[in-house]
Amino acid sequence: MPPYEEYIEMIKPLWDSHRLTNMGKYHVQLEQELKAFLDVPEVSLMVNGHMALEMTIQAMSFPPGAEVITTPFTFISTTHAILRNQLKPIFCDIKESDCTIDETKIESLITERTVAIVPVHVYGNICNVEAIGRIAQKYNLKIIYDAAHAFGETYKGIGIGNFGDASVFSFHASKVFHTIEGGAVCFKERKLFEDLYNLKNFGIRGEELVVSVGANAKMNEFSAVMGLCNLKYFQEEVTKRKKLAKVYLDFFAKQEGITVKNFSCSDVVYNYGYLPVVVEDMFGRGRDELYNHLKMNRIYARKYFYPLTSEQACFKNKYKRMKLPVAQYISSHILALPLHGELAKENLERIICTMKLET
Ligand SMILES: *Cc1c(COP(=O)(O)O)cnc(C)c1O
Numbered sequence: 001m002p003p004y005e006e007y008i009e010m011i012k013p014l015w016d017s018h019r020l021t022n023m024g025k026y027h028v029q030l031e032q033e034l035k036a037f038l039d040v041p042e043v044s045l046m047v048n049g050h051m052a053l054e055m056t057i058q059a060m061s062f063p064p065g066a067e068v069i070t071t072p073f074t075f076i077s078t079t080h081a082i083l084r085n086q087l088k089p090i091f092c093d094i095k096e097s098d099c100t101i102d103e104t105k106i107e108s109l110i111t112e113r114t115v116a117i118v119p120v121h122v123y124g125n126i127c128n129v130e131a132i133g134r135i136a137q138k139y140n141l142k143i144i145y146d147a148a149h150a151f152g153e154t155y156k157g158i159g160i161g162n163f164g165d166a167s168v169f170s171f172h173a174s175k176v177f178h179t180i181e182g183g184a185v186c187f188k189e190r191k192l193f194e195d196l197y198n199l200k201n202f203g204i205r206g207e208e209l210v211v212s213v214g215a216n217a218k219m220n221e222f223s224a225v226m227g228l229c230n231l232k233y234f235q236e237e238v239t240k241r242k243k244l245a246k247v248y249l250d251f252f253a254k255q256e257g258i259t260v261k262n263f264s265c266s267d268v269v270y271n272y273g274y275l276p277v278v279v280e281d282m283f284g285r286g287r288d289e290l291y292n293h294l295k296m297n298r299i300y301a302r303k304y305f306y307p308l309t310s311e312q313a314c315f316k317n318k319y320k321r322m323k324l325p326v327a328q329y330i331s332s333h334i335l336a337l338p339l340h341g342e343l344a345k346e347n348l349e350r351i352i353c354t355m356k357l358e359t
Helices: 004-011 025-038 049-059 076-083 129-139 190-200 221-253 287-296 325-333 345-356
Strands: 042-046 067-070 088-091 114-118 142-146 166-170 183-187 204-206 258-260 275-279 334-337
Touching (some): 004 221, 025 183, 042 049, 049 142, 049 166, 049 183, 049 190, 067 076, 076 114, 114 129, 183 190, 221 258, 221 275, 221 345, 275 287, 275 325, 287 334
Parallel strands (some): 067 114, 114 142
Antiparallel strands (some): 042 183, 166 183, 258 275, 275 334
């Protein structure tokens, strides 16, 4: 949370203006500040990351039933956004090294029905944007990056929102930068800004004018203020997390049977959103035993992401035939450990001590 007084001070004028939503003053200001902060040509704010993703895909006007190559190792939102647009997700396996989509396996999945690639910068690990860009160009495909985990990151000095046709961020309360609920789309083309504007505001373009069949996905002023306040403290939050992450990393460097799954690319400036580890054998415990052991000690790690989205109950066994050995392995061994700016050093030490306790 930002300092309470700063937030209250900024929302006070709303009691006079009564302008609580519909692209108000703070909405405009946050869009401008994010454009500069993320160093991208265009930003469109949204009510949440999921709607940002769903509407970006919708704005591309793909024919119903077309195929979209994506990763199953993600939050369910990525897969739902494709399906809710009447498109067909084609799941591609991931890389063991950083859990992002395996770009070497994309081409064999392309058919004449393929229209787009939706990769995820999972845990803030950046996909192979160069290779994916080349494939998209060769086959004339759109690329929409789910960058929900990668806010504020850079790759080779370039803001992460600059890759592909669009990049989508989530500003959910659980993310490194948040607006309570919220999200944004970054892109180059001004036309996409207009299309997204219509999609998020019923297609309304005047008191008596509706130009398209849009939905409602606007960010309100209270969320925009939360964003403006949090943006000032983003770097401080990242620095705190980086220090804590180093304690984990130093500990795991000496341990066998447990591998940290991010922070390994020297071209990336990370935001330290997550601390994912693959647990093979941690003092006799596998992933599930370690998860339960920590839970019994009131330490709440997350099996993030398990199960794979392709194996969720809602899809029954529909995608069972797809070969995803690496994703399956990672998913059944992954654990995201507690990491946030306010995590006290003593508590971090307690987490590490608890992991070391024999059964
Ligand atoms: C959080 C998240 C989303 C969805 O964002 P919301 O703001 O919660 O709607 C989508 N994809 C990924 C990878 C996420 O982590």
